[in-house]
Amino acid sequence: MHPIVRTVLQRLGLGLLTLFVVSVIIFSSLQFLPGDFATSVLGQAATPETVAAFRKELGLNEPAITRYVQWIGGVLQGDFGSSFSGRSQGREREVMELIGPRLWNTLFLAGMTAIIAVPLALTLGITAALYRNSFYDRAVNATTLTTISFPEFFVAYILILVLATLWKVFPSLANVRESTELADRIYMTALPALTLTLVIVAHMMRMTRAAIINLLASPYIEMARLKGVSKSSVIIKHALPNAWAPIVNVIAFNLAYLVVGVVVVEVVFVYPGVGQLMVDAVTTRDIPVVQACALIFAATYILLNLFADIVSIVTNPRLLHPR
């Protein structure tokens, strides 16, 4: 077996193991959440008997281990259980039914942001390294640092003020529905995507710049210069291929953030993403939904980091072409 395949399989196995550990942590930490769904739904006035009966119906009276095994067993078959909320009104809903459309929205927003932010960050980083210490370099650094320093909601409101109120370029609300057409969807999601771009570009751009500049002192870069290779070729052909590992790690980190950490932006733009759903579920103690969201978030992190690992391995000729 090619050593790369072996390494990838190894990482995949480790990823699964991590996911298992995370699932245990999620499940057990939710046990410590103060209050439970039964009391919060039935209210303060409910008699202990009613609460006990309701808990029994939800299966909350079983021992924790049994509940964990039931839950994880379901998850392995793609069944995240049914949501607690809506139950009392007799409108029981599957967790996946709740999360599915929201997750799709979140991924759509993340994808759109990534399509803008990643190429932008790479271009800015490479050009900043190329014209190091020039006015351009300083300007790019200062601007990206400024945008990352402001809180997300602030950036969001500034964009709304400028692009939705002063000039009516984009709508200020991004309350897309399942029936929204793709073109409309892109149009409506523009402002949240721009906000997130401004928030994540600095990190990726600075890492790209630093990784490349770090390599510029290598003997092989001087050798390339002494071979008469042009400045841009030195960076793109000689430095960049050796700089992927750190850059990709930062990209993966930021993409994961786009999936799991954008609840503020969702709230500002009234965007129906997973973040908002999870926050709602926590307030109503809707444990199955919280668990499912947390697990999906963990899986996102693990998958993206796995991807970053694989890219670092594949771009390292020492690993790709063993002796």
Place this chain on the structure above:
Amino acid sequence: MKSKSGDRTAGDLLLDMRDIRIEGFSDDVWHPIIKGVDLKLHRGEVMGLIGESGAGKSTLGKAAMGYAQPGCRITDGTIMFDGMDLRAKNDAELRELHGSRIAYVAQSAAASFNPAHRLIDQCVEATVGHGLRPDDEAKADARELFAALQLPDPDNIGDRYPHQVSGGQLQRAMTAMAMSSRPDLIIFDEPTTALDVTTQVEVLAAMRDIVEQFHTAAIYITHDLAVVAQMADVIKVLRYGETVEDAPARKMLAKPEEAYTRSLWAVRSLEKPQETSEDIILRVNGVDASYGSTIKVLEDVTIDIPRGSTVAVVGESGSGKSTTARVITGLLPPMKGDVLFNDEPLPLALKDRTKDQLRRIQMIYQMADTAMNPKHTVRDIIGRPLEFYLGLSGKKLDERISELLKMIELDDSFMERLPSELSGGQKQRICIARALAADPELIICDEVTSALDQIVQEGILKLLLRLQKEFNITYLFITHDIATVKAISDQIVVMFQGRVVEQGMKNDILSPPHPDYTQLLLSSVPEMDPDWLTQLLESRTEAGGMAASGN
């Protein structure tokens, strides 16, 4: 300029550098590095540029390309290359010349090849990029150059990545890279310094032949006189950024005029009469060792070290010299065999040894820089073993530190200095003092002089010999430099591929008959005679096949 054309018939003037001044930026000031040097080179001529590190050889070599490395600037002088004033050219115009008419061969080929690209792509990059030849033609030519440079499997070796070939092969591939565009001038910047002697011979021969074949002019930078003797028609000696001496190679070697030039020979003249003793202080007994895998790095290694003498362990890199040291110190417990110290077996692992056992065996490392904590003062560095092993403190500690500084020929003013405030030789002296502080019986010296200039080397070696006489210390001296071995050892152990090939008194080992490997190793050490390489290659061809090994 006293420079005249050398042995070969030299053509027109190709490079004419006059009154070159170069400054380097450090500590917020510009310091002069090159202080007004002239250099003339004719077509087809090879100039050897020698001097110790810091003399400005590399800086001057790169200036011949019109290039100043980052942090340096050429402030004055003219650089005329084939009638063109390089200093008047802008970056883009210089790039046109680099890699087409002037090429560069760097010191460490391993670091100077881009790890991300195949060898052949890098070899033809400049030629194709400058539009001198189409890609396929340049690659076909590169394969021929690989063959001419005697690289194995020349048709396919170019498809490999740099980490897939050996250091000697990389250095030859880099020569092919420089030659690809058929330049008028090649700058060789210490191209064999990082290689083993046995490999160096082949690389030198390959470089010399190809430069001759294409009648290329070259500047060959090195600190090794014997190497330059094989390569150069004329020699220029640099010191502190100024020319010391210029002369045709043969004349310079036969009759150096300046005292400094003569002093470069000094180490080679240092010699110690061999002594021995029946009293064995340390015996490495049938040791096998490996780093975690099944491949043995050491196999059945047995070495006897007599008290008060110097045992030199020689061999090329990968022969197991340093691993032997690690076994003795307990850093790497052997798989088999044991280590007897004063006839008592030492616990194999470091953690099982007593403080006293640790104290008696000390070590000095190759890179004094990395062997000292940069945040500790000299007092801390030398004081630490005194506190740890001997429990000294207060006034006694200070007195002892001062005494140790005196032993290594430094004074109390060094006490509060940090390693960064010391020269290379002073750093190594502090490391010696640190080893002495523990009052050891055996000191393992791992390539302690190989990072130092010849003159500084001589000082360190003399110091070690003096200390040995005064305190009856035993040295295990690991080195790949035969000149050093001749200078200081009593006994020699020759290692090859993890085995001891030969062991005995210095004079017996150094005089024939030798086992094959010892013969190869000894005969590969460059000598001052300019005809040495030619004669060696002839004798090896006659002997048949020997020259092909060693890689």
